[in-house]
Amino acid sequence: MEVKLENLSKVFPGTKGRPSTTAVDHMNLTIPDGQLVGLLGPSGCGKSTTLYMISGLHKPTEGKIFFGDQDVTNVPPEKRGIGLVFQNYALYPHLTVKQNIMFPLENIRPKMSKPEMVAIANEMAKLVDIDRYMDRKPKELSGGQQQRVAIARALAKKPQVLLLDEPLSNLDARLRLQTREEIKRIQRETGITTIFVTHDQEEAMSISDFIVVMKFGEIQQIGKPQDVYDEPANLFVAKFLGSPAINVFDGLIKNNRLYLNDKLVSNAGFVGKGELDLGSEDTYRVFTEKGFKGNYNDYLRIVYHFDEQNQNEETEKDKSSKDKKNDEPKIEKVYDKGEAITDREFQNIILERMELEGQKLQKLEVEEGLEKLREDNGLNRIVKIAVRPECFEIDEKGKIPVDIKNIEHIGRDVSIVGNISNQDNHVRILIPSELRSQLTTDQLYFSAKKYYVFETSGKRLK
Ligand SMILES: Nc1ncnc2c1ncn2[C@@H]1O[C@H](COP(=O)(O)OP(=O)(O)O)[C@@H](O)[C@H]1O
Ligand SMILES: [Mg+2]
Numbered sequence: 001m002e003v004k005l006e007n008l009s010k011v012f013p014g015t016k017g018r019p020s021t022t023a024v025d026h027m028n029l030t031i032p033d034g035q036l037v038g039l040l041g042p043s044g045c046g047k048s049t050t051l052y053m054i055s056g057l058h059k060p061t062e063g064k065i066f067f068g069d070q071d072v073t074n075v076p077p078e079k080r081g082i083g084l085v086f087q088n089y090a091l092y093p094h095l096t097v098k099q100n101i102m103f104p105l106e107n108i109r110p111k112m113s114k115p116e117m118v119a120i121a122n123e124m125a126k127l128v129d130i131d132r133y134m135d136r137k138p139k140e141l142s143g144g145q146q147q148r149v150a151i152a153r154a155l156a157k158k159p160q161v162l163l164l165d166e167p168l169s170n171l172d173a174r175l176r177l178q179t180r181e182e183i184k185r186i187q188r189e190t191g192i193t194t195i196f197v198t199h200d201q202e203e204a205m206s207i208s209d210f211i212v213v214m215k216f217g218e219i220q221q222i223g224k225p226q227d228v229y230d231e232p233a234n235l236f237v238a239k240f241l242g243s244p245a246i247n248v249f250d251g252l253i254k255n256n257r258l259y260l261n262d263k264l265v266s267n268a269g270f271v272g273k274g275e276l277d278l279g280s281e282d283t284y285r286v287f288t289e290k291g292f293k294g295n296y297n298d299y300l301r302i303v304y305h306f307d308e309q310n311q312n313e314e315t316e317k318d319k320s321s322k323d324k325k326n327d328e329p330k331i332e333k334v335y336d337k338g339e340a341i342t343d344r345e346f347q348n349i350i351l352e353r354m355e356l357e358g359q360k361l362q363k364l365e366v367e368e369g370l371e372k373l374r375e376d377n378g379l380n381r382i383v384k385i386a387v388r389p390e391c392f393e394i395d396e397k398g399k400i401p402v403d404i405k406n407i408e409h410i411g412r413d414v415s416i417v418g419n420i421s422n423q424d425n426h427v428r429i430l431i432p433s434e435l436r437s438q439l440t441t442d443q444l445y446f447s448a449k450k451y452y453v454f455e456t457s458g459k460r461l462k
Helices: 047-055 097-106 114-127 143-155 173-190 201-207 225-230 235-240 281-289 296-311 316-324 343-356 363-376 433-438
Strands: 003-012 021-031 036-040 062-067 082-085 161-165 193-198 210-215 218-223 247-254 257-260 263-266 381-387 392-394 400-410 413-420 426-432 443-448 452-455
Touching (some): 021 047, 021 062, 047 082, 082 143, 097 114, 114 143, 143 161, 173 193, 193 201, 210 235, 218 225, 235 247, 247 426, 392 426, 426 433
Parallel strands (some): 036 193, 082 161
Antiparallel strands (some): 247 257, 381 452, 400 443, 413 426
16 A cells, blocks of 8 residues: 655644644655655654654644545544554553454454454464464563564554554564564565654664655655665765764865865865856955956956857947947957856956956965855855765875774774874774784875765755
8 A cells, every 4th residue: 555645744732831843844755555664763853753643643733644545634543454563562461462463353343253353363473473372471472572463463454554663672682683574574475565663774774675764854865775875865864874873074165176184085076067156246346355446347248248249249238338448358268158167267357357457466366366256155165074984995095094093893894993184073994804904003094985075054065
């Protein structure tokens, strides 16, 4: 059964003067039939609230929920055909495993016969591999076994959608791993559309066909686990996925290039075409401060002139100003308006123009003006460079100098903890243990096989 959330919101009203909480904020999501989707995010981001709205236990403040073509937004929970499993197994302690699994079948109308119910209980118990313990009480079972009973009970009514809210959180590490595999297997065998809520990124990554990463009630990214890991949409997602966590350092974008600690990391242009508007008032203002005395329209005329020459037409205004002035700037190259030009071209234009105005400007001053323009327009700025621990390579020509503080073995890898020179944050690097012998000094240079660049706001740039 396909599940579709349309513009779904839940606002909990504030009580006793406390502000209201927007737990889910205009969520749009389609979960294809038969898939297992992991709803992932930190505590309080709205995962449970989303699940309870899908189940019908919470009424949305806004938006709609569809199961297939049917709008179920106002359908009561018991009529939605869902199975729910919570973190605390919530089994009836005085009932046996069999009675627990059969319990939801008791109030089905028309009433089922006892043998029918027992048959279903046996089938479900087999499915979750608990059929040996049918006559035990919950307290005689391990946590993992209890959770399997809870899943069998949720499946007894053959739901169209299975909803699991942190079902593994109360299990110890080994059982958590085992039960996780079980859930995956059961989901595959039954083909039931399943929504699995967890705050544990590794759990979500390993079990899900695709994951939905949430923060503050909003979806950050949807995708296959590996794709989201490899191409995080923003800094939050990059940091939330992966253990050990991704390393983040400060970088600088200057003159369209990326620097780390004054070392050029990438020449790649970080500014799109035509983002610095030569005809803008800003440009005019900056160069006026530098000593340019012509008036604004004169300045603009040059910029427009490029354009008009290109289009072989001139406005009345240009014609009249041409008549007035014979010393029209000689422009060798014709630019399209909005075309990206190099620093040098820009400098030459400015210098030429200044000279025509009788102003002798130094190249350095033009560079400074350009620099200021970039800063004013947010084109030179601090950014975040992020590298996953496994993406470093020892490289004597590398751009990342690391002061090594500690080296330890983690499984087949060597983990290096240190600092990047001039930066506060720790960095953790994983390299294959064969390379251990290369770690001979306290400072080593690394390069990154892959890195991401984010605005300080978290928006991904590269
Ligand atoms: N019944 C409720 N009344 C008021 N606020 C609630 C209620 N349930 C959840 N919230 C708030 O909504 C936000 C999302 O909660 P929840 O969906 O439980 O998050 P998660 O399951 O991701 O940890 C939190 O800020 C939480 O405090
Ligand atoms: Mg929750």
